[in-house]
Amino acid sequence: MTPEEKSPSSPHATFVVDDVLDVYAAANSxxxxxxxxxxxxxVEHNDAEAPRVEVSMAADExxxxxxxxxxxxxxxxxELDLVLGLEEPDQVRHGQGIDLFFVSELMAEYSGRITVEPNDPRGTAFTFHLRRQSAP
Incomplete structure (x- = not known):
């Protein structure tokens, strides 16, 4: 992807990619x-007139x-636990985010974590925290 472009699967959304680093993390495919x-x-849960998703990276030692x-x-x-599929509202209704539950569980498998916080001025920011490792 170029630094800013439309995705063929989500033509109504703009994706901006910044700071792609050449680093390795403790993870798999x-x-x-x-x-x-x-x-x-x-994208799916975005109600903005012009949906925008920004992706960035940072690394230290x-x-x-x-x-x-x-x-x-x-x-x-x-509602974060409900969205991540970690909590059920009651015995009849189940959590909303099986995909995000997968993400949370996968990050734990990598000895990492995912954090979620408000994006300023509007939206959500998901941060994947992974251990850095040397090149294979």
Whole structure:
């Protein structure tokens, strides 16, 4: 992808990619599915007139972080566990985010984590926190 372009599968959304680093993290090919799940959710649940998703990376000697931030409605306070599929509202209704549950569980398998916080001025930012490793 170029730094800013439309995706063929989501032509109404703009994706901006910044700071792609040439680093390695403790993960495997399933990480691509985790990113895909977060990117799909950023577009699918976006109610903005012009949906926009920004992806950036940062790294230091020990860690690699990748951030997926959108300009959607955000996640209401107190609903994060429900959205991540970690909590069920009751015995009849189940969590909303099986894909995001997969992401959360996968990050734990990598000894990493995913954090979710509001994106300023609007939307949600998902940050993948991974251990950095040397090139194979």
């Amino acid at each position: 399933a990480l691509a599915k985790a990113f895909e799940a977060v990117l799909e959710n950023a 020990r860690n690699v972080e990748a951030v997926v931030a959108d300009n959607g409605p955000g996640i209401a306070e107190g």
